[in-house]
Amino acid sequence: MSYLLFKDASGDSWVRTNMKHKMNGNQMLALTGLRGRLLKAHWLTTSGDIAEESLQWEGPGFPSLSRFLPEAAWDEREIHDLFGYVPDGHPELRPLVRTPRWPKTFFPLQDDADSHPHWRDVEPDNPSRIVEGDGVTVMKVGPTHAGIIESGHFVFSIMGENILHLDAHLFQNHRGMEKVLETRLLGQVPALVSRICGADSVSHQFNFVSAVEQLAGRRAPEAVQWDRILLLESERILSHLNDLAQIPAGVGFQVANQRGLAMKEKWQRGLAAIFGHRFLFDTLDFDREILCDKDGLRTLVRSLEQSWSQWRRLVDHHRGFHDRMQGVGVVRQSDAERLGAAGVAARASGLGFDARTLMPLYQGIEVEPARADGGDVEARFQIRLQEVESSVRILKIALDQVSVTSSNSFWQPPCDLSGDVVSYSESPHGLNAHMIRFEDGRIQRYHVRSGAFRNWPVLALAVAGNAVADFPLINKSFELCYSCSDR
């Protein structure tokens, strides 16, 4: 562990060390604020190790990374909002989570924070960043929307039909999940992490379980590991089916939308019958014995394959549909890299990173990251097509394995678990990391960094230059969860 005591104004070594990780091609897992003026940055190296850098300082401010590592910009704004630590030299230090309703001295993740603050009686809107000039119109959308979607407030600066700039005001759904997790006993955590996000629930559950096991020095029996792969891949298919069905809706291709939704519904009903929940909440545990109906899952996969091939023919052969997606919402590879894009969005821009290639869980399976390089809506659509098919392949491998392995173990974590640990997985929406500090079997700090959090700034960049009418389509092609980033 390297503590770099920051007393001068430069803080050079903190910036330099983190820059070095980025230049070496490592993935930032999380930048976490902790009580006592402490920051930790965790990086996933190209060989699959986790490197930790820490910074402790005196005085109000710490050296900001954002000018050198733009992907840290949101993390530092969040740390500023929730702890009151000031990132010195941050290029855009304005509220991210905080609203004018928050009491001035309320920093929820500090020790002495009020559990129920006295909210100020004002509007919650923060000032927006807009473009000014002749012919520029500002269009505000949200936080409530005309359809059934999560809440977010978008401020577009537009000229004619084209978007000049999008200022996304998210965190409308900020509940304070990280704080809710603090002081909890281990047994209370799974139900909470299951519900951080409805679309990436298994990935969050896996991260918690894997963090506890890492810290306790336990390796789950092989059968249990195969079971976890079944859950993770089932969730990926569910989430991708949803997103793939939504993209055609964005261009009025209703047949593909409805048939896609039908496939999703069938898959979901199958999962409910097999694992007991339509979104796989509360399914992944330390020793979830392989109770699920393997034959049922095999039948479900076969039936998906049948409807999938029909649906693929429908979307593959519709030229107009592809015309509509190509060249829309382009993210250049350099931007994806600079902003630390994750998951589908990164792979669609030619960054061939998929955390499954490094996760110890997937060691027995060859995972080839999906590839596309257009960076547009089409590329993100194609990545998901490839990934559904590879997930089906992985499910079949895992199903063959679970039938030859079995586990009768029963394991519970030690009740005095203490220490810091970082875990990660590839959620349907990209690299998802949890940094957890345990103290005597209780959570002392729980930080969640999801793929969606990384990708929101990428989406804002992708829409600039496009027609306003294409925003829903571009948005659907990213299909970022709000709850994963708002927490």
Added chain:
Amino acid sequence: MRQFMRSLQLRHVDAGSCNACEQELSALLSKEYDIQQYGIDFVASPRHADALLVTGPVTDTMKTALAKVWEAVPRPRRLVAIGDCAAGCGVCQDAYASHGGVASSLESPDLIIRGCPPTPEHILNQLRRLQWKDGNPNI
């Protein structure tokens, strides 16, 4: 003919949900549930709505927007809490930025549909009860 008088137009507001309730509400529009065949549909403006569906524990940031939307629904109107969070018994009930459900932040809902999340089938059945329950003297 009398059945056609019982249409129900819904406006949805997410006030801090995890997106599972939203996905189940969206599923109602798929051909498997086809909510429109019962005269129920989702509308784009509260001005067109008979009922407001709320998901989530009502976060502080969404509280004001939710109140404005509710104010904009013409009378007579119905308030529906969808899912455990909105019902006031979800996992983030006591979070600092949560107001603990619809009842404690807005007013008592006319209908509470429990579940985490409630299944589309359950939501549909409960909404149909609302459709028949009251409010229309012609029934």
